[in-house]
Amino acid sequence: MIRDPPYSSITRFTxxxxxxxxxxxxxxxxxxxxxxxxxxxxNQHQALIHKIxxxxxxxxxxxxxxxxxxxxxxxKAFPSFRGEAKITTWMYRIALNTAISGLRKKHRxxxxxxxHERHLxxxxxxxxxxREEDFQRLQMAIHQLNEIDRAMIxxxxxxxxxxxxxxxIGITQNNVRVRMNRIRERLRKLMTx
Amino acid sequence: xxxxxxxxxxxxxxxxxxxxxxxxxxxxxxxxxxxxxxxxWSVWFELTFTIIAGLLLLYYSFTIEDGALRWSFMAFxxxxxxxxxxxxxxIRILHRFEESVENIxxxxxxxxxxxxxxxxxxxxxxSIMYPIYMVMVFLFVIIDRGIxxxxxxxKDWKMIAYILFLIAVFLTSSxxxxxWYLNKLYGKHLRKLKDMLADLQEN
Numbered sequence: 001m002i003r004d005p006p007y008s009s010i011t012r013f014t015x016x017x018x019x020x021x022x023x024x025x026x027x028x029x030x031x032x033x034x035x036x037x038x039x040x041x042x043n044q045h046q047a048l049i050h051k052i053x054x055x056x057x058x059x060x061x062x063x064x065x066x067x068x069x070x071x072x073x074x075x076k077a078f079p080s081f082r083g084e085a086k087i088t089t090w091m092y093r094i095a096l097n098t099a100i101s102g103l104r105k106k107h108r109x110x111x112x113x114x115x116h117e118r119h120l121x122x123x124x125x126x127x128x129x130x131r132e133e134d135f136q137r138l139q140m141a142i143h144q145l146n147e148i149d150r151a152m153i154x155x156x157x158x159x160x161x162x163x164x165x166x167x168x169i170g171i172t173q174n175n176v177r178v179r180m181n182r183i184r185e186r187l188r189k190l191m192t193x
Numbered sequence: 194x195x196x197x198x199x200x201x202x203x204x205x206x207x208x209x210x211x212x213x214x215x216x217x218x219x220x221x222x223x224x225x226x227x228x229x230x231x232x233x234w235s236v237w238f239e240l241t242f243t244i245i246a247g248l249l250l251l252y253y254s255f256t257i258e259d260g261a262l263r264w265s266f267m268a269f270x271x272x273x274x275x276x277x278x279x280x281x282x283x284i285r286i287l288h289r290f291e292e293s294v295e296n297i298x299x300x301x302x303x304x305x306x307x308x309x310x311x312x313x314x315x316x317x318x319x320s321i322m323y324p325i326y327m328v329m330v331f332l333f334v335i336i337d338r339g340i341x342x343x344x345x346x347x348k349d350w351k352m353i354a355y356i357l358f359l360i361a362v363f364l365t366s367s368x369x370x371x372x373w374y375l376n377k378l379y380g381k382h383l384r385k386l387k388d389m390l391a392d393l394q395e396n
Contacts, residue, residue, distance in 0.1 A: 039217050046217075050209040067212075069227060071220045077294050090294075097293055097300045101386060135206040138199060148389055151297065156196070157203035170298025171393060184196055191199075 038078050042071060045088060048158070049095055055142055055150050056099040070095045089164050096151045096168065141190035149183050156180060229290045236287065240280040247273040261336045268332060272325065279318050286311045301390045308383055312375050319371045323364055 042049070049070050053063040073094050081090055142150055148169065155165045162180075166173045224230065247270055254266035289307045293300040335343045346352055 035218065035221065038221075039214050042217050043212075043214055046211055047209075050211075051203075054209065065226050068220050068223060069225060071217060072223075072225050075221050076291075080294065093296065094294055096297060097295075100297060100389070101301055101304050132206070134202045138202050146389070146392065148297070148392060157200050159200065159204075168296055169393070170296035187199065 034078070038075060041087065042074070045091055048088060048091055051154060051158075052095050052099050054139065055154060056147070058143075066099060070098050073098045085167075086164070088158075089160070089168060092151075092155060092160070093168050100147045100151065137191055138187075141187050144190055145183060145186065149179065149186075152176065152179060153183050153187065156183075229287060233284065233287050236280050236283050240277065240284070243273050243276050243280065247277070265333060265336055268329060272329070275322075275325070282314065283311075286314060298390070298393045301386055301393070305383065305386050305390060308379060308386070312379060312383075315375060316371060320368055323367050327360055327363065 049067055052070065053066045057063045057066050074091060077090075077094055081087075085093075142153060145153065152165055152169065155168065160168075162173050162176045166176045169176070171179075250266055250270055250273070254263050254270070257263055257266075286307065289310075290304070293303055295303070338346075347356070
């Protein structure tokens, strides 16, 4: 019977240990790389998430909670994103699903708060100029739409094509057109009131 | 005001404080604050507590000599086993609530189905549990007073009518309370989801 030299088991153990260590390090590096990629992505498109939070939640705390919830849901779904859809369409879909249908803790503020209060809620770093006032009026008007119409107008304002809006909502392009006309008309009335 | 004017207002405005990369990165390590996550945690906690309490009860029941007491412990253990099955099933239903990457309409349909299944299961399990509690009460009375005295008491038809009345009141009020509680917790949300879906289906 041929016996292994005495050092061979030690060598085998060391080799296995080094192999496992390098695999572990590779996995960690890969995970870190993925995380960095994801954080960059969110950083690039955070305006999209912020605007959804502003349109679906009224107070600062609730917006922050929703922002975090959306980021977590996107992170969970990130490994399954294969780039078949545009990244913004994918983000819209998950973010809107989270905002519209997610069961979240209800916060106290209602839609009836006055303009001044709302102005304070928007941001500490937004210059008080005409643009701000216009945005506030637009925001007020959008808040008065139902959840689905809010989602549609937000995408339309971000120049998302109608076919992508239809795909995100789950209705036909024709329906998108009809609904968009209705929403536009309603917004026009609300903004000129 | 035309849509292009609105786009102009929308796209040029950044009325928020952008989050730094480190802030976004730290968000990935935090736990979700959604109600589903909280429900999952509480069910896991209850499941762990039930298992530990069940094991302690099992150990204790073997150390005592009193036959009647041991049997009442065994009855509790049987109920604990039922609860373990209940919690596991609840966790499985809650796992179905994971946010969907499907379109909004499909996601709404899934959510409504899952929420209805969850509420149905909740209600059904309580309508099974309450009669079991009643049987347990009788069992303890028999253990405490002895079977002979128990039979003596229930021989009287007035007593039987009184017990049946109490059972009916207990079961009706408990089932009504469960329904009311579930409706208070999830009814409004379920109706909101259904209205949104109906609005999408109208088109």
